[in-house]
Amino acid sequence: MLPEALFFSAVLFVIGVVGVLTRRNAIIVFMCVELMLNAVNLTFVAFAQVYGVAGQIFVFFVMTVAAAEAAVGLAIIIALYRHRQTVNLSNINLLKG
């Protein structure tokens, strides 16, 4: 089932990329990043079935990083909202010059 799993994973990753590029809500952009991480996990698991169990261990580390990222990222979004009363990315342009 390797080709099918890789196909699903690629499509999910592309959907995540499209979401990041087309949405302005910071929370939804952040969830799209999570979707991309999930797509990569599917690739790891699919390859682990053919090339050995190390791929599944990588998925553990990806999940840990995703959890840490979610905690810090959402804290940043909350701090940002407290400051600007918005999570719309086009209003968050402090570094735009």
Added chain:
Amino acid sequence: MTHNELPLFYVFHVYFFGLVAMISAVCFVTRRSPVAAALWLVNTMFCLAALYVLLDAQFIGVMQVLVYAGAIMVVFLFVIMLLNLGHPSELDDARGIWWKLAAGGIGLAMLSQVLVLTKARLPESLVLPEGAIAEQIAKSGAIAPLAGPLFRDYLLAFEVTSVLLLAAIVGAVVLGKRKERGHAA
């Protein structure tokens, strides 16, 4: 692994969960309301957990449900409800046509890359005999084949991960703390 050797039941479920995952992902990026989007994403993650189980990664499937669909998405929903962003129809969310064209172009480029990559072949010497992982799981359970390498070959990475989590917790608390203003201002 050719399809002829696999039971139809198995093949059907791989396609079923894959399709449901893709459809929910499309619904997820097209929803206006962040709560609806988050719930579609939870659905995608459940389907991915089912795919993991079908791909001989039972323990990863359980972790997917517990960590992703459980913990991470609950935190997302919690923050969405905490922020109280207003009615979805008031959110000016979608970007302009140029962003959409760029996104479509990048998506097509990535999908064509996948089509090219399907023709690539990795060296045969790396490939395990067919069904080796399933056999290992049948012999020693779903967790032991993972735990061995995790606590032997990848022990350092595992320990470093704990430092990463500690840093993330401290960072989240510092960022989330409300600044005391009364005296300074």
